[in-house]
Amino acid sequence: MAANIVIDARDVTLRFGGGSAAVDVLRGVSLSVTAGERLAILGPSGSGKSSLMAVLAGLEKASSGKVMVAGADFSALDEDGLARARRGRIGIVLQAFHLIPTMTAIENVAVPLELAGIPDPEGKARAELQSVGLGHRLDHYPTQLSGGEQQRVGLARAIAARPALIFADEPTGNLDEATGEAVVELLFDRLAETGATLILITHDAGLAEKCDRVIEMKDGHIIRDVTRTALTAVAE
Numbered sequence: 001m002a003a004n005i006v007i008d009a010r011d012v013t014l015r016f017g018g019g020s021a022a023v024d025v026l027r028g029v030s031l032s033v034t035a036g037e038r039l040a041i042l043g044p045s046g047s048g049k050s051s052l053m054a055v056l057a058g059l060e061k062a063s064s065g066k067v068m069v070a071g072a073d074f075s076a077l078d079e080d081g082l083a084r085a086r087r088g089r090i091g092i093v094l095q096a097f098h099l100i101p102t103m104t105a106i107e108n109v110a111v112p113l114e115l116a117g118i119p120d121p122e123g124k125a126r127a128e129l130q131s132v133g134l135g136h137r138l139d140h141y142p143t144q145l146s147g148g149e150q151q152r153v154g155l156a157r158a159i160a161a162r163p164a165l166i167f168a169d170e171p172t173g174n175l176d177e178a179t180g181e182a183v184v185e186l187l188f189d190r191l192a193e194t195g196a197t198l199i200l201i202t203h204d205a206g207l208a209e210k211c212d213r214v215i216e217m218k219d220g221h222i223i224r225d226v227t228r229t230a231l232t233a234v235a236e
Contacts, residue, residue, distance in 0.1 A: 004034050004035050005032050005033070005034055005035070005068075006033055006034065006035050006069070006070050006164055006165060006197050007031070007032065007033035007056055007067075007068070007069050007070075007165070007197075007199075008032050008033075008066075008067075008068040009029060009030060009031050009032075009055075009056065009065065009066070009067050009068075010030050010065055010066040010067075011028050011029075011030055011064070011065040011066070012026055012028070012029045012030070012052075012055060012062045012064070012065035012066075012067060013026050013027060013028060013029075013062065013063045013064045013065055014026035014048075014051050014052075014055055014060060014062055014063050014220075015063040024220060025048050025051045025220055026048050026051055026052060026055065026062070026063075026220045027048075027219070027220040027221055028065070028221070029048075029052060029065075029220070029221070029222055030065075030222075031215065031222065031225070033197060033199065034197075035164070035195075035197055036195055036196075036197055037197050037198070037212055037213060038188075038191070038197075038198045038200070038210075038211040038212045038213070039197075039198065039199050039200065039211055039212065039213045039214075039215065040200045040201075040202055040207070040208035040209075040210075040211040040213070040214045040215070041053065041199065041200070041201050041202070041215050041217060042202055042203065042204075042205060042208040042214055042215065042216045042217070043203065043216055043217035043218060044203055044218075045203065047217040047218050047219065047220070048217050048218075048219070048220040048221075049201050049202075049203075049217045050169055050170075050201055051220075052217065053167055053169055053199060053201045055067060055074075056069060056074075056167070056199065057086065057090055057092060057165075057167045057199075058074050058077075058082040058083070058085055058086045058090065059082075059092075061074070061075075061077070061078075061079070061082065062074075062075055069085070069089065069090075069165070070089040070090075070164045070165060072085040072089065087116050088116055088118075088161055088163060089163050089164055089165060090163050090164075090165045090166075090167065091157070091158030091159055091160075091161065091163040091165070091166045091167070091196070092158055092166075092167045092168075092169070093151070093154050093155055093158045093166065093167070093168040093169070093171045093187070094154065094169050094170075094171075095169055095170040095171065095173035095174055096174060097142070097147075097150040097151055097153070097154050097174070098154070099142040099150055099153055099154065099157075100142075101141065101142050101143065102141075103141070104138065104139045104140060104141055105129060105134060105137050105138055105139070105140055105141075105142075105145065105149075105153045105156075106122065106125050106126060106129060106138040106139065107125075108142075108153055108157055109124075109125035109128060109129060109153065109156050109157045109160050110122045110124070110125035112157060112160075112161070113125060113160055113161055116161060118161055124160050124161075125156070125160055126138060128156040128157075128159060128160040129152075129153070129156050131156070131190065131193075132152040132153075132155055132156045132186055132190070133152065133186075134149060134152055134153065134156070137149060146179075147174055147175050147176075147179065148175055148179035148182065148183060151171060151172075151174075151175060151183050152183065152186065154171075155171075155183070155186065155187055155190065159190050159194060159196070162194055162196070163196060164196060164197060165196060165197050165198075165199065166187075166191065166196045166197070166198050166199070167198075167199045167201070168187065168198065168199070168200045168201065169201040170201060170202060170203070171183060171184070171187065171200075172184060172202075172204070172207065184207065184210065188210065198211070209228070211228070212227060212228050213225070213226065213227050213228065214226055
């Protein structure tokens with residue numbers, strides 16, 4: 001894998017079930033992503049975009065094909081191996097926040113750092129929460145936070161370990177328009193500071209066009225792959 005390529009997926013398939021009940025979710029997907037790129041994967045529900053994210057993030061194992069991520073061969077790893085490979089390499093922001101309700105904001109960020117063996121987890125968690133504007137909410141539980149604040153905790157959790165890759169799956173899906181725009185702006189600001197690569201999963205074409213490159217999916221295939229330069233030219 002070239003030094004500047006952080007994801008290289010070749011002829012990736014994902015099938016659930018078997019026999020007459022088998023469902024092909026990904027059908028021979030190939031793509032490369034360079035370090036520092038902001039890539040949006042766009043498509044309607046059922047297009048395969050979230051399944052592709054799951055495979056690239058090591059949450060699902062591809063049924064066939066080759067998946068290289070940040071120097072690790074995800075296609076050769078079992079579930080435990082994928083979990084180990086994700087650690088330190090990948091941060092994930094999810095639509096439904098997935099904060100642990102019995103933990104405070106700082107604990108939600110610090111505990112994953114501690115489990116990963118990262119030094120000074122509480123200090124790093126505190127600094128990251130301050131960076132997303134939640135320095136005054138460190139000891140609040142998720143039920144005491146607004147949706148936008150919960151998503152900022154999720155963003156801090158994803159970025160605190162300084163992974164090479166950030167996956168964001170419909171990060172504004174549970175937020176109102178104004179709050180969603182603020183979270184997206186914060187996400188891009190933090191990425192600019194950390195230099196992480198972004199894979200953004202969305203059904204929102206306007207949000208996708210904030211990225212350097214947009215891949216559009218349909219029925220488990222990539223049907224369009226354009227850069228921001230091409231998008232701008234079309235708009236003009």
